[in-house]
Amino acid sequence: MTADLGFGMTLVALVLAVYGGAAAGVGARTGRAALVESAQHAALGVFVLITACFALLTYAFLTFDFSVRYVATNTNLGTPFYYRITGVWGALEGSIILWSWMLALYTMIVVLRHRSTARELYPWALATMLGILAFFLLVMTVAAPPFQRHTPVPADGRGLNPLLEDTGMITHPVALYLGFTGFTVPFAFAMAALATGRVGDAWLALTRRWAIVAWYFLSLGLLIGGWWSYHVLGWGGYWAWDPVENAAFMPWLTGTAFLHSVMIQERRRMLKLWNISLVILTFGLTLFGTFLTRSGVIASVHSFTQGAIGILFLSFLALVLLTALGLVAWRWEVLRSQGDLDSVVSRESAFLLNNVLLVAAAFTVFFGTVFPLLSEAVRGVKVSVGAPFFNQVNVPLFLSLIFLMGVGPLIAWRRASLDNLARNFLWPVVLGVVAAAAAFVLGVRSSLAALAFAAAAFVLATIALDFGRATRARLRAGESLLPAMGGLVRRHNRRYGGFVVHLGILIIALGVTGSQAWSVQTEMTLRPGETAELVGYRVRFDGLTAVEESNHFKVVGAFTVSNGRVLGVLRPAKKFYPQEQSPIAYVDYRLGLKEDIYLVLGDFARDGRQATVKLQVNRLVSWIWIGGAVLTLGALLAILPDRRATA
Amino acid sequence: MTKFIVGGAVIACALAYMIYAGVTQSVVYFVTPGELRAAAVPGKAYRLGGMVVPGSLKWEPRTLDLSFALSDGTATVPVRHKGTPPDLFGESRGAVVEGSWVGDGYFRATLIMAKHSEEYKAPHDTSAAGYKELIKTLRGDGR
Numbered sequence: 001m002t003a004d005l006g007f008g009m010t011l012v013a014l015v016l017a018v019y020g021g022a023a024a025g026v027g028a029r030t031g032r033a034a035l036v037e038s039a040q041h042a043a044l045g046v047f048v049l050i051t052a053c054f055a056l057l058t059y060a061f062l063t064f065d066f067s068v069r070y071v072a073t074n075t076n077l078g079t080p081f082y083y084r085i086t087g088v089w090g091a092l093e094g095s096i097i098l099w100s101w102m103l104a105l106y107t108m109i110v111v112l113r114h115r116s117t118a119r120e121l122y123p124w125a126l127a128t129m130l131g132i133l134a135f136f137l138l139v140m141t142v143a144a145p146p147f148q149r150h151t152p153v154p155a156d157g158r159g160l161n162p163l164l165e166d167t168g169m170i171t172h173p174v175a176l177y178l179g180f181t182g183f184t185v186p187f188a189f190a191m192a193a194l195a196t197g198r199v200g201d202a203w204l205a206l207t208r209r210w211a212i213v214a215w216y217f218l219s220l221g222l223l224i225g226g227w228w229s230y231h232v233l234g235w236g237g238y239w240a241w242d243p244v245e246n247a248a249f250m251p252w253l254t255g256t257a258f259l260h261s262v263m264i265q266e267r268r269r270m271l272k273l274w275n276i277s278l279v280i281l282t283f284g285l286t287l288f289g290t291f292l293t294r295s296g297v298i299a300s301v302h303s304f305t306q307g308a309i310g311i312l313f314l315s316f317l318a319l320v321l322l323t324a325l326g327l328v329a330w331r332w333e334v335l336r337s338q339g340d341l342d343s344v345v346s347r348e349s350a351f352l353l354n355n356v357l358l359v360a361a362a363f364t365v366f367f368g369t370v371f372p373l374l375s376e377a378v379r380g381v382k383v384s385v386g387a388p389f390f391n392q393v394n395v396p397l398f399l400s401l402i403f404l405m406g407v408g409p410l411i412a413w414r415r416a417s418l419d420n421l422a423r424n425f426l427w428p429v430v431l432g433v434v435a436a437a438a439a440f441v442l443g444v445r446s447s448l449a450a451l452a453f454a455a456a457a458f459v460l461a462t463i464a465l466d467f468g469r470a471t472r473a474r475l476r477a478g479e480s481l482l483p484a485m486g487g488l489v490r491r492h493n494r495r496y497g498g499f500v501v502h503l504g505i506l507i508i509a510l511g512v513t514g515s516q517a518w519s520v521q522t523e524m525t526l527r528p529g530e531t532a533e534l535v536g537y538r539v540r541f542d543g544l545t546a547v548e549e550s551n552h553f554k555v556v557g558a559f560t561v562s563n564g565r566v567l568g569v570l571r572p573a574k575k576f577y578p579q580e581q582s583p584i585a586y587v588d589y590r591l592g593l594k595e596d597i598y599l600v601l602g603d604f605a606r607d608g609r610q611a612t613v614k615l616q617v618n619r620l621v622s623w624i625w626i627g628g629a630v631l632t633l634g635a636l637l638a639i640l641p642d643r644r645a646t647a
Numbered sequence: 648m649t650k651f652i653v654g655g656a657v658i659a660c661a662l663a664y665m666i667y668a669g670v671t672q673s674v675v676y677f678v679t680p681g682e683l684r685a686a687a688v689p690g691k692a693y694r695l696g697g698m699v700v701p702g703s704l705k706w707e708p709r710t711l712d713l714s715f716a717l718s719d720g721t722a723t724v725p726v727r728h729k730g731t732p733p734d735l736f737g738e739s740r741g742a743v744v745e746g747s748w749v750g751d752g753y754f755r756a757t758l759i760m761a762k763h764s765e766e767y768k769a770p771h772d773t774s775a776a777g778y779k780e781l782i783k784t785l786r787g788d789g790r
Contacts, residue, residue: 344650356655360662367666382677384694389673393665523730525708574734582734602731603708612708612731 003068006056006147013049014137016042021130028123028195036123040111043130046137047104054101057146058088066157069150070094076159076579078551086169087160092294092309093146095173099290100136102181107133110185118206124192125185132184135316143308144294159551159579168228176221176248180286182214183255187283190276194327199272199334204262209639211262215255216635222248223508223628234585234600236521236616238624239512241390243298246369247289250362254282257358260408264351267413273328273335274355280324285362287317297373343415350408354401361397365390399451402509405502406459409495410466427465432458444517452513456506463499489637497638504631507623514620521616523602527609534615537597538562542569544608552577554586557601557611561590572601572613595619675745681721687748695724695754696743704738717742717754728756 020042027035057070061084066072070093075084089098107129114122140146186207193203225245226238239245258278264271292298295310328335341348368385375383410424435457439450467488474484489496524532526541533539542558556573560566573586589598595617602612677694697717703725704715713728715738726744736742736759744756 341648341651344654349651352651356658360658364662364666368669371670384675384677385670385673386675389669392673393662393669396665523711525711582737585734603706605708610708612711614731 001067002056002060002065003147003149006053006060006068007141007145009049009053009056010137010140010145010147013046013053014134014141016045016049017130017134017137020046021127021134024123024127024130028127036126039123039126039130040115043104043107043111043126046130046133047108050097050101050104050137053147054088054097057094057097058085061085061088064157066155067150067153068146069148070146072150072154072157074157074160076157076551079157079160080165080550083160083165083169086164089173090160090164090169093140093144095177096136096140096144097146098173099177099181100133100140102177103129103133103136103184106181106185110188114206118189118202120196120198121189121192121203121206124195125188128188128191129184132188135312139309139312143312159577162552162575162577162580162584163232166228166232168224168232172221172224172228175217175224179214179216179218179221180248180251180289182210182217183251183279183282183286185210185214186258186279190279191324191327194276194324194331197331197334199276199331200269201266204265204275208262211255211259212635212639215252215259216632216639218248218252218255219631219635220628222252223625223631227625230621231587231589234587236519236598236600236614236618238515238621241365241368241387243369244293246365247292250365250369251282251285251289253358253362253365254278254285257355257362258282260351260358261355264348268348270341270348271352276328276335278355278359280321280328281359281362284317284321284324287313287320291317292369345411345416345421347408347411347413347416350404350411354404354408357397357401357404361394361401364393364397368393395448398509399448399455402452402455402459402506405505406455406462409499409502410462424462424465428458428461431461446517449513449517452509456510459502459506463503467496467499490640493637493640497634497636497640500634500637501631502634504627504629504634507627507630509627511620511623511625511627514623515618518619519616519621521614523612523614525603525610525612532613532615535617536563537615537617539570539597539599539613539615541611541613544604544611547573549575555601555604557604557613559599559613561597561599567597570597570599572599574601574604591622593622596621677743679719679721680717680724681719683724683748683754684722689748689750692745692747693754694743694745695726695756696741697724699736699738699740699742701738704732706732717744725753726756727753728759730759733759 020039023035024039060068060071074087074090089095189203189207193199230238261271291313368389412420432454436450436454439453444450470488471484522534528543531538531540540560545556547554552575554573554575556571559570570588572588574583576583587600598616600614604611675692675694680697697719700716700718706713716723716725743760745758746756749755
């Protein structure tokens, strides 16, 4: 019953999306407003139907409706209420619904915001968005249907993947998908710009804020993913260059490049072709990422043909890229730049280099991710390139990017004179050198870490210099300090929002540097009363207890942590789920600004007389999450309505 | 404009070199026990996949010494590791380990893959076909 109703609604939504896309396209081409209006109604219908599908599936989860196959495979009678909701998007079929729902939501917002302001571009953008929505609805009907009947109805379900029983699972996919789907809007307007031939600033001005929103959610999704990995997976890290992570990181890199290159087009009318290409690339990478993670191609090149989803995504990706490139070729003449680069030492050049480095990093990640697949397909040899490859190639790129973060916002447009360079960068460079020297004196022997500190100090100094200078100018005009600073930020919210985002990235970079350079770990088997020691911390094993939970059984170890005085008791555990062949580790930790104490229960004797633990002291990791909060603040500031336009 | 073209070319070359060097330095080949036995280069990094031979698993919690043998039906390779076996690890199950061949006749594993996969199962039968199926699965998961 539920399954049939859900499937029926999906089908109707698919038909409506196809109709709406076609109507908007024809309406845009012939200029018939009635057709566009009809497409809007279709978009509203699609949104309502997908919302209903989503609600229906959630209801099926909450009521344990095992007549729906997806519910039966991803929940059981013991699954707690909270995880029955997050379980809705815990696997492929449900995540496609979430994805489509967000896409439909974005489409509705585009309709509401832009239907009267962007008369020429809007119908094409609507057509593009509905077309993409139709593709996801097609996936929902033929390749990964969430509403499939399950007969006979089982008495109990299989249960949710235990690793997904975590609060991060409500926020991580939501943020990540809002990011992924958010890039559809700039892409849709880019297509509209190409279709109408109006490739000037109009589409950029319309989508700039959209791109920031999508970029922000993608950043947030990546950070929450790191946090989930850190506190659930129990290996003590937050990033492993896993293909699933890379899939989200690639569009983040090209999206970041886009956020920067739009400024060049706005200011100097340059890089039109580049901007359009970056948007196409970013959107293409979101599709590619989904293909990569959802088709099984990661496991083996030969496995993706087993399910329809791989073929569907690959075909759609090809269609999107061919259409987009065809349009670009068609509009080649108008895409050519009017402005020209004047000098190598200029803000344009700094931004261009930033873009080249970001795209290079994206290419590196792409190459490292698909190289094993290529090797298998071409030579039949299975190889892997792990974290060492990604770190080795990306660390120099990222260090250069951080350095550019200081240069870009301050260097002069067109051609920077020596005087300009000295005025803006003399003190920051001095500070950078001092920071490197200080790091060396304080005992930092890793040259990469010292370079990272130098670059960070340099950037920090440029931000302080710029902000200080602008504030002083206002003070001279008679304002007092706080109103001067507040007014400055509010009036130039985009610029200072950008600075705050840079600050957030800087803090994250320091956290990454610190944790990579100085984290330490040890592993030991302890009897009750025995202690393990690591860099001044003592961890005493107090004993094991067994606990019965609603859907699993767990063995909990108690460990008293002290460093001279008792800091607390950590309780890492091992959880045993009846539906899983192996136990799941549950880590416990004590977070700190300087370092985290992180404890994983490994092996244990059944009589409780001994336990093996892995003890890690992870340095500066908390700054990664703090940087995320700062980044949020900056992104919010940057998307505030522009005061200058109205003032 | 020439300056920019030269600059772009320099960056492209540097990137190509970094990728080339990165790949040649960090590429790790997947081998089966049979393939490793046939042509092992001591000290070179490999990923070795096979089934944990029943009865071969020894775990000393006090010293953290773990030893076992991996087999693909044609050859067996002894493996040593320092540290707790991961949750999914066990006798008659498939495993992928990363490490290198030590001249003394065993494989020193630095990492035991603990991928959360339903497919780490023993071959249904210990025939050649059963092993072939297992190796195929491991090849996929053990990248």
